[in-house]
Amino acid sequence: MMASTSVTKKKPYLQTILFGALSLASYIVLFTHEEWVTDNFTRGGYYVVYPIVTAFWFSFIHGAFGSNLLSALGLEAKVTKKK
Amino acid sequence: MRIFSALVLTLFILVSASTAVFAGGGGPSKNFTKGVFLEVDKVAGTAVFQASDSDVPETLMLGEDVDAGKISLDQKVMVTLQEKEGGVYASNIEIMFLDLSVSKFITLMVVGLVGGMLSGFIGSGGAFVLTPSMMSLGVPGAIAVASNMCHKFPKALVGTYKRYKYGQVDVKLGLVMAFSAIFGVQVGVTVQKAILNAWGNAGSNLYVSLVFVVVLVVVGGYVFRDAIRLAKHDADDKISPLALKLQQLNIPPMMHFKTAGVRISAWVTLPLGFATGMLAATIAVGGFIGVPGMIYVVGASAMVASATELLIAFVMGTWGSIQWGLSGLIDIRLTLLILSTSLIGVQLGALGTTYVKDYAIKLVMASVMLIVAISRGAKIPGYLGDLGLIAPLGTATASVLDFISFWALVAALGTAGVIITAAMVTGMMKARREEKALATEEV
Numbered sequence: 356m357m358a359s360t361s362v363t364k365k366k367p368y369l370q371t372i373l374f375g376a377l378s379l380a381s382y383i384v385l386f387t388h389e390e391w392v393t394d395n396f397t398r399g400g401y402y403v404v405y406p407i408v409t410a411f412w413f414s415f416i417h418g419a420f421g422s423n424l425l426s427a428l429g430l431e432a433k434v435t436k437k438k
Numbered sequence: 439m440r441i442f443s444a445l446v447l448t449l450f451i452l453v454s455a456s457t458a459v460f461a462g463g464g465g466p467s468k469n470f471t472k473g474v475f476l477e478v479d480k481v482a483g484t485a486v487f488q489a490s491d492s493d494v495p496e497t498l499m500l501g502e503d504v505d506a507g508k509i510s511l512d513q514k515v516m517v518t519l520q521e522k523e524g525g526v527y528a529s530n531i532e533i534m535f536l537d538l539s540v541s542k543f544i545t546l547m548v549v550g551l552v553g554g555m556l557s558g559f560i561g562s563g564g565a566f567v568l569t570p571s572m573m574s575l576g577v578p579g580a581i582a583v584a585s586n587m588c589h590k591f592p593k594a595l596v597g598t599y600k601r602y603k604y605g606q607v608d609v610k611l612g613l614v615m616a617f618s619a620i621f622g623v624q625v626g627v628t629v630q631k632a633i634l635n636a637w638g639n640a641g642s643n644l645y646v647s648l649v650f651v652v653v654l655v656v657v658g659g660y661v662f663r664d665a666i667r668l669a670k671h672d673a674d675d676k677i678s679p680l681a682l683k684l685q686q687l688n689i690p691p692m693m694h695f696k697t698a699g700v701r702i703s704a705w706v707t708l709p710l711g712f713a714t715g716m717l718a719a720t721i722a723v724g725g726f727i728g729v730p731g732m733i734y735v736v737g738a739s740a741m742v743a744s745a746t747e748l749l750i751a752f753v754m755g756t757w758g759s760i761q762w763g764l765s766g767l768i769d770i771r772l773t774l775l776i777l778s779t780s781l782i783g784v785q786l787g788a789l790g791t792t793y794v795k796d797y798a799i800k801l802v803m804a805s806v807m808l809i810v811a812i813s814r815g816a817k818i819p820g821y822l823g824d825l826g827l828i829a830p831l832g833t834a835t836a837s838v839l840d841f842i843s844f845w846a847l848v849a850a851l852g853t854a855g856v857i858i859t860a861a862m863v864t865g866m867m868k869a870r871r872e873e874k875a876l877a878t879e880e881v
Binding site for chain 1: 472490491514534535588589591592593595596599600603604756759760763764765766767768769770771773774777778781782785786788789792793865866869
C-alpha cells in the first residue's frame with residue numbers, strides 16, 4: 356500500500372486542456388446562438404429533448420474537465436487502506 | 439403472513455401509482471401561455487398576441503394589474519391567464535429570457551460553485567438558494583424553478599459518480615427511495631393544488647413556509663444536537679436506537695442494502711421515500727428529510743446517506759426536468775451558467791467527504807437547515823398579513839423581513855462553504871502529516 360501512495364501520479368494536464376477546450380467550445384457555440392437556442396429549447400413537447408440532452412452533454416464533458424482540473428491542482432480523495 | 443404483507447404492499451404501490459396518474463405530474467400549472475406581443479391598444483386595454491403554439495395571432499384582454507405602456511413588443515414573454523367575468527384576461531406578463539449582464543453571470547457562477555460544494559458534501563442543497571437568487575435577478579418564478587431543476591440532475595449525476603467511486607453510494611437504497619419519492623411528489627402536488635384552490639396564493643405560501651420551518655427546526659435541531667455530541671468526542675457514528683428497533687421488525691418483504699450495511703423491511707424504506715417526495719414537492723428540497731431519514735430511520739451512516747441522496751436527486755431531477763421541459767420553461771443559458779461552476783464544486787465537496795468524519799456532514803447539514811428555517815420564518819408574518827389573520831405589515835417592516843429572508847439564505851450558503859472548506863483543509867493537512875510520518879518510519 357505504502358508503495359502505491361508514495362509513487363507520485365502523473366497529473367492529467369493534457370486531459371484537463373482537452374476537456375476544457377471541448378467544454379469551452381460548447382459554451383461558445385451555445386451562447387453565440389443564444390436566440391436560436393432559447394427559442395427552440397423552450398418549444399415544449401418533444402423539444403424537451405434539447406435541454407435534457409444538452410444538460411447530459413455538459414455533465415459529461417464539463418464534469419470530466421472538472422475532475423481532471425482538480426487532479427491537476429493536486430486535489431485528490433484520501434486514499435483509504437483496504438481491509 | 440408473508441403473502442398477506444406482500445399483497446398489502448402491492449396495494450399501497452398501486453394506490454400511490456393511481457394517485458400519481460390523477461395528479462398529472464409535478465410540472466407547472468397550465469394557466470399560462472408563451473409568445474410575442476405584436477400590438478398593444480392602450481385605450482381598449484387589449485393586445486394582439488402571437489402564441490408560440492399557434493399560427494394565428496389572437497387578441498388578449500389585459501387585466502387591471504397589467505401596465506399596457508410597459509409591454510415590450512417582439513420579445514418572448516410568459517403570460518399568466520386568469521378567467522374572470524366570462525372572459526380570459528392576461529393577469530401577469532413576464533419577459534422569459536432576461537439579458538445576462540456580467541454581474542448576473544458572476545452571481546450565478548458563485549452561487550453555483552458553493553451550491554455544488556454543498557451538494558457534493560451533504561447530498562442536497564443549492565436549490566433552496568438558487569431559485570430565490572435567480573428570481574431576485576429578474577427571472578420569472580417558473581423559469582427559475584425549471585432551469586434550476588435542469589441543473590440539478592447533471593450535477594447530481596457527476597456527484598453520484600464520484601461518491602460511488604469512493605464506495606459511499608448504496609445504489610439499491612437510492613433507487614428504492616427515488617421511485618417511492620416520485621409517488622410522494624405526486625401526492626404532494628395534489629395537496630398543494632387543493633390548498634391553492636381553497637385559500638389562494640397567500641394560503642399556499644403560508645402552508646409551504648410553515649412546513650418548511652417546522653420540518654427544518656425539528657429535524658435540523660435534532661441533527662445539530664447529534665453532530666455536537668459526536669464532535670465533542672470526535673467519535674464515529676453509531677446506529678440510532680430507532681433504526682436498530684426498525685431493523686428488527688421482520689415484516690416481509692425484507693430488503694438488504696449492502697453498502698449501507700442494513701437489512702430492513704420495505705415497510706420502512708418505501709414510506710420514507712414517499713415522505714421525501716412529498717416534502718420535495720412542498721418545499722423543493724427533499725434531501726432535508728431524505729438524508730436524516732436514511733440516517734436515523736434506516737440506520738445508514740451520514741457518509742452513505744448523503745452520497746445516496748445524490749442518486750435520488752439524479753433520478754428525481756431528471757424526471758422533474760422532463761416535466762418542466764415538456765412545458766418549455768427551461769432557460770438552458772441559466773442552467774449551463776450554474777453548471778459551469780457547480781460541476782466542479784460538487785466534485786470538490788465529494789472528495790471533501792473522504793477527509794472528514796461523519797459528524798462534519800451532520801454539522802453542515804444542520805447549520806444549513808436551521809439558517810434556512812430563519813429565512814423562511816421571516817416570510818411568515820407577510821403571508822399572515824395577506825390572509826388577514828394579522829394586521830397587514832408596514833412597508834418598512836416588510837422590507838426588513840425580506841432583507842432578513844434573502845440574506846439568511848446567503849448566510850446559509852456562506853456558512854456551509856466555510857465549514858466544508860475548513861473541514862477539508864484540516865483533513866488534508868492531517869492526511870499529509872500522517873503520510874509523511876509513515877514515510878519517515880519506513881526509511
